[in-house]
Amino acid sequence: SLNLGAALSLSVTTDGSTGVTYQWKRDGVALVGATGPNLVIAAAGLSDAGTYTCEVTNAFGTSTSAAATVAVSAAPILASALKSSSVYVGDTVTLSAAFTGSPAPTYSWTKDGVTIPSATDSTYIFIPASTGESGVYAVTALNIYGSTTSSATVTVNAKPSSFLNITSGFSYGQNFDGLEKSGSSYSVRASNYAPWADGSTNGATNGGTSFEGWYCTMDQGFLGYRTLNPGGSAILTTPPPESQSGVLSMGNNGNNDRAFGGLPWTNNKIYMGLRLKNGTGKILNGCSVTYVIEQYSATTSGKSDTTLTFASQINAAALKTGTWTSQLTYTPPTTNSTSYVNLNGYSSSYRTTNTVTLSNLNVGTNQDLWLRWTVATTSSEPLALGIDDVSINSLVVTNLPQTINFTLSKNSLTYGESAPVATVSATSGNPVTLTSSSNSVIAVSSNNLLTVVGAGTTVLTANQGGDSTWAAATPVQQVVTVNKAPQTITFGLSPATAK
DSSP: OEETTOOEEEEOOOOSOSSOEEEEEETTEEOTTOOSSEEEESSOOGGGOEEEEEEEEETTEEEEOOOEEEOEEEEEEEEEOOOOEEEETTOOEEEEOEEEEESOOEEEEEETTEEOTTOOSSEEEEOOSSGGGOEEEEEEEEETTEEEEEEEEEEEEOOOOOOEEEOTTOOEEEOOTTSOOOTTTSBTTSSOOBOOOTTSEEOGGGTOEEOTTEEEEESSOOOOEEEEOTTSSOOOOSSOOGGGOEEEEEOSTTOSOOEEEEEOBTTBOEEEEEEEEEOSSSEEEEEEEEEEEEEOEEOOGGGOOOEEEEEEEESOSSTTSSOOEEEEEEOOOOOOSSSOEEOOTTSGGGEEEEEEEEOOOOBOTTOEEEEEEEEEOOSSSOOOEEEEEEEEEEEEEEOBOOOEEEEESOSEEEBTBOOOOEEEEETTOOOOEEEESOTTTEEEEGGGEEEEOSSEEEEEEEEOOOOSSBOOOOOEEEEEEEEOOOOOOOOOOOOOOOO
16 A cells, blocks of 8 residues: 555565566556556556556566555545535535545535535535525545545525516517626636626626516526626637636627626536516417527537527426426537637627526416526537527417306205205406396396296306406306195085975
8 A cells, every 4th residue: 555645665586587568557558659568657646556467478468466455545635625615594405525545535514614414426406495594515535544624604685676577568678788797807727706786786897787587597606606708818728727617798899788698617507587477467379578598609410419498487496496498409519620619609600599488387466477588518628608688578478367156055846845046256356247037937137136936947057257357257057946836636526405
């Protein structure tokens, strides 16, 4: 067993034959350049651990040496740190760190110094139930040679409250031009973030714009947004490192015309969304959503798997919760034949307009319609994508549904008995009208009062025709039978008189 960084030296001897060749292997895989009787590794790393053999070959054949098992011992070393983030109550929080070490370390977690008993892996996932779950979260990796810790701050905010109210004749547009554009203050190459406040005014130094109803976040590490200006110094490294991933305001250098999006990472999606509240007083069944997608970088076709997905949900709690219905997934058409390159997404060559017609939504009065755009990738060379010029129009609203409740005190009676009593109402509160299929059996007068006229069967129908807000209700019927009343015959004779 060797300590990390110690020298490793292995050798084989032969019987002195000439024309001998050597090939060293680790775990059965030939080591490039290891073709002598001695194998020397000046500073052993964790990847150098394994079982070594040497194949010795001459004109008469090949012989394999006895195996030598090499273990490399090391205290845990932090390979990828936890990321601080800001989330909402009900969001899924993913905290993940990576460590190396031999033997493999065990893990423990704390929140504000207090042990989290259920957390025993390098990744900890939880759903905060209150803002009280804000705090400093830390993971410690431990083996027999030592330990190391990574920590991050998680800020849990109250559930989102901002929304855009949809009323009759609603039409909406958002061009994101108020977002920050500075290539020096908030460059994608720098560590500073422009602050983002959900549903509020953002981009103060660029004049600011109201983003009422708008939200954005990431799977982890969301701290704000930065700027990407491919015509200036605020451009991506090619290909970009993980440190440049995140939410971005993108546009031509120094131009107020911005797009909103980001550069995702393999385990870190970018989410942008809009919360709309149905204030029409009716059912919102559809609308038309148009938006432009701008592409700010490209790579070779084999690595170009970044997507931008548009989805919707009724009454979502936040951008990362609930079940979303995918409406359109966009894969950038532009690739580069040889390498990763920056593009000017502001150019018409890299802009794509999409229109999605949402239908059968059935959003009730004062319920929410959420729209979400997600930028995601599994590639080591993700692309920067953003949305611009979002518009919502062509609302489809229908009157509210209503139902009729209709009961009778009795459905069968004998002629001469008192008439049935009708109890009838509509969930709209509008008046309900009763009609009889046979007025010669039961007649209906004002206030739906029933009068028995004769024997027979009739169908009473309750109707509510609707108005400017309520749709016509489905009629409800009751069958009433009036049986004939029984009768008796009296028959007698007077006595005969004799003469």
